[in-house]
Structure formats: C-alpha cells, structure tokens
Amino acid sequence: MIDYETLPPVVLYAIPGFILLIIAEMAAVRFGAPGRYETRDAMASLFVGTGSRLAGILGLGAIGYGVWTFFYEHRLFDLPATWWTAAIAFIGYDFFYYWAHRIYHERRWFWADHVIHHSSQHYNLTTALRQGWTGNVSGTFVFYTPLALLGFHPLLLAFVGGLNLIYQFWIHTEIIDRMGPFEWVFNTPSHHRVHHATNPEYIDANYAGTLIIWDRMFGTFVPERREETPVYGIVKNLRSFNPLVIAFHEYRSILRDLLSARSLKDAWGFLWGPPGWSPDGSRMTSTALKERWRRVHGGEADEAGEAALQPAE
C-alpha cells in the first residue's frame, strides 16, 4: 500500500542531479563530445527554469491541484493505493501527456506557454529546464482531469507527473546517439531531437513524454535521419536572452493580435488557431511551412523527405 501523503517531491529532489549532469555534459562537450553550449543561452535556460519554480512557490500549482481534487471527489472508481495503481497512473499520465503536448503545439493559447521550452537554438540538458511559467494559469492541467475522474488521487498524479518530467530531462542531449531496441518503445534523445527541430521534415512530430509508442500509434512519429541534421529553435527565433522576454513574448504577441482583430472570428483564430495563423494567411503555420518546403525542394522532398514528412501529416 502507498500513503499518498508521503510521496516525495521528486522534481525538487532531482535538482542536484540535474546540476551534476549539466556540469558533466558541459565538460564532455568542451572536450569533444557531440553537442554545443553557449554560456548566455545556457544561463537563460537555467534562469527560466528557476522562474518556473517560482510559479510553484507562489502557489499557482494549487489551481491545477484544486481542479484535480474536484474531479477526484466525483471519481468513478475507488482504486486501491498500491504500486500497481501507481504504475498504471504513470502510463495513463504519459498517454494524456502525449495529447496535451500535441495540443500545446497545435493551439496558440497553449503554445504561448510551451514555446518557452522550444525557444533555445541549442539542445542540451539546460534546454530541458527551460520550462514555461504559466501552465497552471493557462490550464494545461485540464488534460489530466480524466485520470482524476477515473479515481487516481491528485497527489499520485503530481508524483507521476514529476517522474515524467524527470525522465524527459536526460533526453535533451546530443551526446547519446541511437539506443537500439530501446528506441522502439521509449522516448530517447534521438526521438526528442526531432521534436525540437525546426526542419520542415521534423516539425510537429514525436510528442511523447516517456513512451514513444503513442507517436507510433497516432501517426506523429518521425525518425531522426543522419542526412538531415536537426536545426533547433522556433520558426521565428528570438533575439534575446532575457528570461522575461523568453517567458512572455508570445503572450504579448497574442495581446497585440487581439487588439488588432477586426472580428470575433479573427480574435478566436489568434487565440485558438494554430501558431502562425492569421486572418489573411500572410503568416505561416507549420502546415504552410511544410508545403513551402515541398514546393521549393520538389523531387528532393519526394525522394529524401517523403518518409519523414508523411507520418506527421
């Protein structure tokens, strides 16, 4: 039996490990291992990560926890407090993480928080800690409410959510290449490099947290190809290392767009449309970026990129 009240704050406990691994990667890269660090980029990522902890300290986590508790109080089943229940909760959380993460990329309101994580043009362990500050305000917790409704205790959900986050830390590296059969089932550095890349062949792919099987099942899996080196960042890269700019730039863009909206339909599109949506189509969504890439590269796309592009459609 598990006493949910005694489950540890695993993310907090993992922080010293994060720091040690970052130091190890930083030194390994310096002495020739694959990957790259840039001091100001790494510091920006780490300060943004610190800011995301500030959101928790200010008590914003209580919003999501309160919603989960409400659903848990109206639960459909009384699940036993066992490690089997915890294991099922972990897999269930990972399933809903896949869908939540996919929607973060497909809807601008959620992208405004998640873009923070993608805003570095580097891919190393510090990038893993470049996390959004506003998830509890923008409502990202709603995606996990079905688990609470099914009868998984909110404290257990917070615990497995922490484990899920910790798992994703180590996959933010270029040091580890491919991992053999492990790649079939689990999310790996190779799979996640694709997710962070802005290459049109790689955009909108590999949303998995722990298990890559969700991408394979729902058609969003794209393998990393040796001839297509990932280019990291976002479609419109920032020109700032300021954590406040990184944390809030997309919200400011949304506000500016809303103020310029000429109809409710336009306002809705700016808020809930895909990133890059505009009333006149003058901006580029990920679909438009892929179409342009196909148009420009023509036959090359058909021969080399078709396999990579197809599953992400």
Place this chain on the structure above:
Amino acid sequence: MGWAELALSALAVTLLGVLSAALGQWRSAGAGVETASERLALDEPDFEARDWLVSEDGRAALSSDGAGGFALVFALGDRLGSRRWRAGERAAAAEGTELRIAFREPGLGAATLQATDAAEAARWSRLLAGDADKLAR
C-alpha cells in the same frame, strides 16, 4: 524550501554560467553573406537574395530580393535568426551610417546595422520604405 530553494537555484545558475564561460563557451556568431545565406536557406528557402548590407559589426545582415522583399539575419550568441517582410511593412530610418529597422515583435525589438557610409544607409532606408524606383543603385 520556497524562497531558499529559489535563492540556491539562482546561485547555482550563476556558478554554472561562470563554469561555462571558463570552459570557453561564451561565443558569438557573425552574420556575413555566407552564413546569412545558409540561415536563409533554412528559414526562408524561397527567398532569393540579390543584394546585401552586412553590418560593420558583423552582428546582422540585411538582404533584398530586388522585388520588394527583405530578410534580416541577426546573431544571438553563437546562433543566427531571421525575419522576412515586404517593403513598407517595417519602419526604417537612416542616421549617418546607421540603419535602424523597427520590429514590433516582443522577442526582436529594433535592429541596427552599420553601413559602410551614410549614402549606403540612406539607400537601404529608401528601399525598405518601398520606393521601387530606387531598387537599382
């Protein structure tokens, strides 16, 4: 924990930054014609650069496609980013050898390029304003 955790985190970040700098990882990219072209090939594959203004400080390069299209490639740390727009869509002003282009994006701000001389800065300012007659030198 709370605020103590936050203070410790900030201290750890600072120490990691010092370590990274000591390892020689404080780097800066240059935006020359070659590197800027490579970046545009990735970000804007259908943009055909015809004319360039490379900032004297090497931190930005402005390109025209000769048909009213512009692209700016800028450096951030050791990486490059870019923006593309049409003539007249961004306010631009030349002051001496400085060409200043205003972007209304929260993550970008204004870009300042150093031209070789005031006439060059003024020429690009006119181009950016959308004066098609002045597309040729």
